[in-house]
Amino acid sequence: MxxxxxxxxxxxxxxxxxxxxxxxxxxxxxxxxxxxxxxxxxxxxxxxxxxxxxxxxxxxxxxxxxxxxxxxxxxxxxxxxxxxxxEVPGVPWSEVSGTGPHLRTELGAIVARLHETTGDGFGYLQDPPHPTWPAAFTAMVDAILSDAVRYRVRLPRPGAEIAHLVRRHEPLLAQVTTPVLVHFDLWRGNILLDGGHVSGIIDAERAFWGDPVAEFVSLTLFRDLDEPLLTGYGAASLDAPARRRLTLYRVYLGLIMLVEMVPRRDANPDRERYVTAWLAENLDAAQRAV
Known part of the structure; x- marks a missing residue:
């Protein structure tokens, strides 16, 4: 130190x-x-x-x-x-109970401000940029599928099938033409509250340049989009193409959450079953949307 x-x-x-x-x-x-x-x-x-x-x-x-x-x-x-x-003042939202919907609206406005930052290429900040979002996202999915093979992780669908499914959505992904800085880990443990307000956003180590819709995966982890969050973000709703892309990003996060359990030596069988079921649910939804 x-x-x-x-x-x-x-x-x-x-x-x-x-x-x-x-x-x-x-x-x-x-x-x-x-x-x-x-x-x-x-x-x-x-x-x-x-x-x-x-x-x-x-x-x-x-x-x-x-x-x-x-x-x-x-x-x-x-x-x-x-x-x-x-150090940003506050305590993790995950440790606070009894909060109202106004915080979700406030959070949505903060995320909208974060998304004002744009770049010149797509993909993880620490990697060489890709010229398009489909190229970046398919590379990201391919990498986690390779990790699944390396760590011998049992997936709810064969890896080749998942990769093919993502590639069938490339025209949908191509609708994203502006690289936006996405945090991609905005679950409540990384959102701080202080004095009844959102005081901080932390742990941005998994950020990438990509589709801002991907941010809503962790913001609504294991649940659907909520009106207060979207209102604060400045969107009445997500249109059908955006919701289809959101399903793909849920697949990607589900793969990460499942595969990372092995190198992190997380042997919690309940967590593994829950994440596997959530991943399978979103794979099925992505398949139906093709």
């Missing part, structure tokens, strides 16, 4: 307290309080192998915070395998 602080221009001797932050499933995170009162978070990448796209993720997260506009951490320092940033 001393090396990361020094590289970021922080004197390690100025650290008053250092506390491990739980709840993460990939990187190690440490909350730091400095003698001058500043509160920082240091994230350190694991050395264990992961999925194909899980490389240089902290570099991606740092770039996301530099590019996007919203209630985000500020980058203090970054380098190979680490990210030092300011």
């Amino acid at each position: 001393r090396g990361e602080l020094t590289a970021s221009g922080i004197d390690p001797a100025s650290v008053v307290t250092a506390e491990e932050i739980g709840g993460g499933t990939y990187n190690r995170a440490v909350r730091l309080v400095l003698a001058d009162g500043r509160r920082l978070v240091l994230k350190i990448a694991p050395s264990a192998p992961g999925l194909t796209y899980e490389h240089d993720l902290l570099e991606t997260e740092a770039e996301y915070y530099r590019l996007a506009s919203g209630p985000l951490p500020s980058v203090v320092g970054a380098g190979p395998g680490f990210l030092l940033m300011t």
Whole structure:
């Protein structure tokens, strides 16, 4: 930890307290309080192998915070395998009960602002860009299917069948022509609340340039779209093509959630069954939409 602080221009001797932050499933995170009162978070990448796209993720997260506009951490320092940033006030939404729909509307407006950031190519920030969204998305799906083979993960459909299904939707994916910066991990654990409002968005390490509709996968994980969120986002609803693309992105996230259980040594059979069923449901929906 001393090396990361020094590289970021922080004197390690100025650290008053250092506390491990739980709840993460990939990187190690440490909350730091400095003698001058500043509160920082240091994230350190694991050395264990992961999925194909899980490389240089902290570099991606740092770039996301530099590019996007919203209630985000500020980058203090970054380098190979680490990210030092300011701490955003608040507690994870997943730890708060009894919240009203106004927060969903507020969140939708924040996401709309995040989506104002656009790029020149498609795909993960840490990888070479693709010229089109169909090229990027099919490559992303191919990579996770290869991971499934490598980790011997049992999928609800053969990998070749899933890849073929995605390619049959390439004309639909081609409707997306502007690369938008997508967080893609906006479940309630990565959304902070403070004083009855959304105070922060964190853990942007899985961001990519792509279809903004993909953001709604984690925003509505395991459930349907809700009106307050869409109202805040500025959309009365998603049209039929957008909903068909959303199903494809749910397939992609379902594949990730299922395959990553092996390298993360997650042996929870209930979680595996639930994710497998959700993935199969969305594969069936995508098949019907062809």
